[in-house]
Amino acid sequence: MGVSEAVLRVDGVTKRFPGVVANDDVSFDVRPGEIHAVVGENGAGKSTLMKIITGLYPPDKGEIFLRGLPAAFRSPRQAIAAGIGMVHQHFMLVQNFTVAENVILGAEPARRGLIDLREAARQVAELCRRFGLKVDPLARVEDISVGEQQRVEILKVLYRGADLIILDEPTAVLVPQEVSELFEHLLTLKEQGKTVVFISHKLDEVLRVSDRITVLRRGRVVGTVRTGGVTRQRLAEMMVGRPVLFDLRRSANPPGDPVLALEGVTASLGGREVLRDLSLVVRSGEVYGVAGVEGNGQTELAEAIMGLRPVDSGEIRLRGENITNLPTGEVRQRGVAYIPEDRHRRGLALPMTVWENAILGTHRSSEFASRGRLDLRRAFRATEESVLRFDVRLTSILAPVQTLSGGNQQKLILAREFRGQPAFILAAQPTRGLDIGATEFVRQQLLSARDSGAAVLLISADLEEILSVSDRIGVIYNGHIQAEFSQDEADPRTLGAYMTGARTRERKGAAGR
């Protein structure tokens, strides 16, 4: 038997939540020194399984063995003491502490009862060196990038002596460059004898870096496969249970009149210009993709359009009407749908129910409100329709939205925003955290909205997404659209050059100045 060679063995674990079996008789093992990927659709039970392994939830049935010995952790503290550490998708760092302080928090080196900060910084620097993780131990967390914050999370578990490291969707928040760096780190960890388990929806990444892959579907293990012996197509099939088409159906569609037009829009944040003289036009029947490295003004662009951030100069027009600095509610009333990039901060009220979140924004429409009263029956019905249409997996529309899995929360936002035929859709990172099936579905929805005459502004850090969905592509760098391309003339290399600022300021088709 291969029992002795497994670091971690999960044996018949079952976990139920009210109305759903999140993990159903799950068994798999992780070998020492391997990078083990766990994949599956949204709500397949991946996060739950990891939380069981690290003692955050008790299993209803089944056992977990660590190096052959039964291990039933009752808290993450016990798990980390036994050498299992987890990096959650949403980081848990103290923003105004330094990197070193965050790393040692809860396990501080002390000298005569006082925290020895110098020793801490030294230890953290030593860890960084050993595992090739580049981050300044004395920098404040609020000042460092998302990729660096993730390294701090990894340092935290390494500092506590973890030799099995679990990462839940570590790449969802990273830009491509950071993803490559993360993977290098994972490979270094592996060389140093650590074992890594990570969850991802991006099959290319999984195939690139893992040794073995375990596939979950609706709480059950479909199988564990060696990475070398499987294709992306096959993996997708295992996850979804049927063949998956990777080709989007897109029809040629002559664009119509301009729907959204920005002209010389400038906005600043704390004295710094975040949007500079930004101009673009999105026509009815077209998808305009904004490509760029995160932090170049994408968030501010979306918020300026939605009236969530004041514009200093320039004009934003919707179907010819000036909507610059209009309140968000009035922008929305003009048929604008908005999928914000940060679902927890801007998209949902987590403790509130699914149905309340599903009607948020349209709750004052005549559909849901009459004579100052909410029509619950209609709200429930509309929610159920949305839930069905976007295949949101949940147990009850009366449950708090925070009980939904991450991807299903995102699907709920999409379902809400796609209701009622919007004339203009502003989609920021719409497929972040979604599984491949849902991702394709959402992209298809964007295209069919376009086909029925809507204008779509797609902001995405995922270049593949931009290239596969957009009719026209604008590259944003430093708060300015540096260049525009039609779909057939865009290629990743050229886009990349503009995205990093290697080439600037040239407008296709507008050569004459």
Add this chain to the structure above:
Amino acid sequence: MTPGGKSLKLARRLKGATKYAILDAVSPIVAVLFAMAVASIALVIIGKNPFQVYATMVSFSFGRADSVASIFFKATPLIFSGLAVAVGFRVGLFNIGVEGQYLMGAFLASWAGFAIKGLPGYVHLPLVILAGALGGALWAFVPIWLKVKRGVHEVITTIMLNHTAFLLLHYLIFDVFMDKSQVVVGGAGSPRVRMPPIELSARVPNLHDALAVFGINLPAHAAVNWLLIGGIALAVGVWYLLWRTPFGLELRTVGHNPRAAETAGIRPQVVYFKAFLLSGAVAGLVGLSDLLGYFGYLDIDFPRGYGFAGIAVALVGRNSPFGIILAALLFGFLSRGGLGIQVLERVPMETYVILQGLIILSIVVASEVVRRYVRAQQKKEEAAAHAEP
């Protein structure tokens, strides 16, 4: 993405939710028992037999109809103040200013009650109640205006305005509206520092006649009045507003996540403003049961502290309108029972105050612990119900 094979049965879902609610409601009861156990330790320390003390508390409180009526009378202002605080909490604001708001509400109501004369009761009383609400809302206006326009934290401004309200009330009663018509009998003592008495047309009738219909006869001195029913009706109204209207949905969304509300097209500042004025208006009614149903005039010794008690009531009642009614009754009972054990068991006044505070604290802490425990248990139970076929 196939949506097939999914039957979304509304009935089943509603049933699941009811179960949540019932199990959740059990927790405060367990919490009260826990609190009593903790309080027993204090009683043992001062050499009293806890069982006997509790027994006296219960028998004294529930032994006679007028004693029960007193519990309801004591609970009446607490229902209003609990609701006022809860409306604030629901939108994410901490209204510590209920104290000052109800004093100003009582002042304005008192003024409308004595200065307007010759109106029939069905016009005068609603007018006076409205004046109370207006007084509270006015006193809430400054803090929320400063908050929305200038970002000044409401906790600081409301605390300061509590002091201001009290001092202003002093001035208004003593120097401006002092009732000069009081006759002091035979030089005994001095006239009360109070405003002129409120017209009879603006008094709130007691519940004696209504209860007599049900065969319950209260002695004349019992003070429980129609504002108790008013408070319960208001609780229903607040519940309806919060859970059944678009504004209630906005209010709760802003309370949970103002940025998400803003993104959905709601203007958090506007919602803060309206909700806080509402909280203040409700606060303005807190003193009316005493003013219009008992004293009949506003004096310098008008009861204080209802505003702060309202914070405890809202916490124990978990910001739910019906929970607040129960919590207010519980506090009414504690206060009445406290009087009983002070007199009959010779538990000193200070001990009783400590006891009451301890019970409030335990209930808040214990109900949270119990709530989590119930959640965990409930998950297991649900799991068993979904056992594999």
